[in-house]
Amino acid sequence: MSYEDSHLSDQQLLLDVEGELSTRDEKPVRSHLDACWKCRARRLEIENAIADFIRIHQREFDVKLPPAAGRRALLKAQLAQLSATTPRSGWFVLTRRLDWARAAAGLGLAVLGLLVARSVVGLQSRPRPQAAVFSIPDSRLTPGAAVLASRQAVCAQANTKNKAVSVALQRKVFEEYGIAGAEPQAYEVDYLVTPALGGADDIRNLWPHSYSATVWNARVKDDLEDRLRDMVCDGSLDLAEAQQEIAGNWIAAYKKYFHADQPVEKHQ
Amino acid sequence: MVALFDQFRGPLLRYLSNFGLAAADGEEVIQEVFLSLFQHLHRGKSRENLRGWLFRVAHNLALKRRYRTRRELEARAKADAGDLAIDPGPSPEAQVVNSQTQQRLLAVVEALPDQCRRCLFLRAEGLRYREIAGILDMSLGAVSLSLARSLARIARAAER
Numbered sequence: 001m002s003y004e005d006s007h008l009s010d011q012q013l014l015l016d017v018e019g020e021l022s023t024r025d026e027k028p029v030r031s032h033l034d035a036c037w038k039c040r041a042r043r044l045e046i047e048n049a050i051a052d053f054i055r056i057h058q059r060e061f062d063v064k065l066p067p068a069a070g071r072r073a074l075l076k077a078q079l080a081q082l083s084a085t086t087p088r089s090g091w092f093v094l095t096r097r098l099d100w101a102r103a104a105a106g107l108g109l110a111v112l113g114l115l116v117a118r119s120v121v122g123l124q125s126r127p128r129p130q131a132a133v134f135s136i137p138d139s140r141l142t143p144g145a146a147v148l149a150s151r152q153a154v155c156a157q158a159n160t161k162n163k164a165v166s167v168a169l170q171r172k173v174f175e176e177y178g179i180a181g182a183e184p185q186a187y188e189v190d191y192l193v194t195p196a197l198g199g200a201d202d203i204r205n206l207w208p209h210s211y212s213a214t215v216w217n218a219r220v221k222d223d224l225e226d227r228l229r230d231m232v233c234d235g236s237l238d239l240a241e242a243q244q245e246i247a248g249n250w251i252a253a254y255k256k257y258f259h260a261d262q263p264v265e266k267h268q
Numbered sequence: 269m270v271a272l273f274d275q276f277r278g279p280l281l282r283y284l285s286n287f288g289l290a291a292a293d294g295e296e297v298i299q300e301v302f303l304s305l306f307q308h309l310h311r312g313k314s315r316e317n318l319r320g321w322l323f324r325v326a327h328n329l330a331l332k333r334r335y336r337t338r339r340e341l342e343a344r345a346k347a348d349a350g351d352l353a354i355d356p357g358p359s360p361e362a363q364v365v366n367s368q369t370q371q372r373l374l375a376v377v378e379a380l381p382d383q384c385r386r387c388l389f390l391r392a393e394g395l396r397y398r399e400i401a402g403i404l405d406m407s408l409g410a411v412s413l414s415l416a417r418s419l420a421r422i423a424r425a426a427e428r
Contacts, residue, residue: 010416020397020412046416049423056374057282057392065278071295075273075302082306140300244292 008032013043017050074249078139134177135216136251137192137207141176144192144247145202155233159196159226165189165206173206186211188218192250193243194225197232216251220263224254231257272318273302279393280326286385287330297333301326320399323390327403369426376425380418387414 008016008029015021016029033039165173170189174180179187187208193199209218228246231237245253255261277298284294304325309315377385383404390400397411404411 010420011412014416014419015412018397018412045423046419049419049426052373052426053377053388053419053422054392056370056377057389059370060374065281066291066295068274068277071277071299072270072273075299076270078299078303079269079306082303139296140303143296 007036008039008042010042010046013039013046017043017046070248073252077136077249077252081136133210134187134208135210136249137209138177141204142192142207143204144243145200145205146193146198146243147200151232151235151239154196154198154229154239157196159229160194163191163195163201165191165201169201169203169206172203173208176203177208179208182208190218190221193247194229196225196229197242197246198239199243215263216254220254221250223264224250224257227257228253269302269306272305272322273298276319276322280322283323283386283389283393284326284330286382286389287334289330289334293333294330297326297329300329304329317399320395320402323393323395323399324403327386372425373422376421377418380421384414384418387411388418391415 012021012025012029015025016033021029033043170184171180173189174182174184174187187210189206190209191199192205192207195201199205209221211217224246228237228242232239232242245256254263258264280298280301281291281294284297287294289297301322305318305322308321377388380388383406386404387400387406390403391397395403397408400406400411401408406414
């Protein structure tokens with residue numbers, strides 16, 4: 001295109017402002033700008049529009065950011081749990097082994113790689129007695145879910161503890177958590193947000209709470225649920241906040257509302 | 269990892285405000301993004317351009333979450349309009365401070381098509397055109413055209 005005959009488009013002017021012009025376009029665009037007041041004025045308008053947008057962006061969105069401390073702490077806890085439970089002998093090692101087998105590029109070695117892979121997969125499909133102890137749920141699988149219910153509605157109903165979960169749903173939860181072959185008796189399929197606080201009958205609200213979790217077990221969580229429900233119903237805690245606290249990290253919520261670093265003695 | 273979280277939580281939250289998610293859902297998406305990053309690095313994958321990686325994963329997870337919870341959000345929006353990441357109206361103090369022009373500009377930004385608004389927000393967070401194109405699955409030309417059109421609208425609104 002001839003930059004002498006016509007004015008520059010907004011897109012070309014923006015690319016110039018942004019330093020994103022191709023080397024081929026840079027020279028003709030610049031020489032047009034040197035000669036054309038109209039395009040220079042338009043270029044300035046574009047720069048002003050950027051400044052206007054940035055002002056709105058900062059004013060409207062920055063000030064509304066909630067404090068990071070709680071979320072940072074939650075992330076740290078989740079990362080710690082993930083580090084402890086992520087099996088380095090799982091997918092990571094499997095892929096490393098397959099890479100190695102490819103590098104060797106020999107049929108015999110590839111077959112060996114497959115055998116190794118099968119053995120690893122086989123191990124994964126069996127219950128993992130150590131790694132599969134769940135004290136808190138995986139937030140990606142169980143972020144928590146609640147029905148739309150008011151405080152009055154929640155408090156008007158009886159405190160429904162340990163509401164039964166259908167066998168089909170239990171099976172699905174086990175599959176999601178990669179413990180399809182585990183003994184069902186080893187886990188309680190637990191509601192993250194208890195129905196007594198408006199928790200939903202939804203797979204995103206269910207997780208396999210290990211009975212073998214000796215400290216932070218299901219009975220400790222039951223106590224937290226009772227405490228939060230009492231606080232919601234006596235008006236000292238907002239229902240949505242209670243749901244978020246328990247869904248975020250129920251152990252941290254327990255420590256906060258019981259003012260204790262460990263469960264009270266009767267649960268251990 | 270926590271340093272990265274501190275550095276990018278704000279920019280990611282601002283970007284996620286474009287997906288119509290409640291603030292708490294935006295925070296959940298960010299947690300999910302950083303857990304995925306942990307696994308990404310744990311598997312020995314590339315550390316190159318982690319900023320682009322974070323925005324791309326946040327974008328995809330936000331779309332997924334919005335799709336999954338759309339019905340829930342609509343019902344919740346009726347019950348609790350105040351929980352949305354972008355407030356529907358300014359506070360009394362803000363009303364005094366805000367000029368009519370700024371209100372008009374904000375209305376223009378909010379009325380932009382989703383993809384154009386996301387381009388603007390990603391650019392405002394310092395991402396280059398190539399990175400934006402990768403995150404939004406657009407061509408480089410489409411990114412610059414979208415930004416130019418959005419800025420032209422903003423310029424027009426500022427003139428009035």
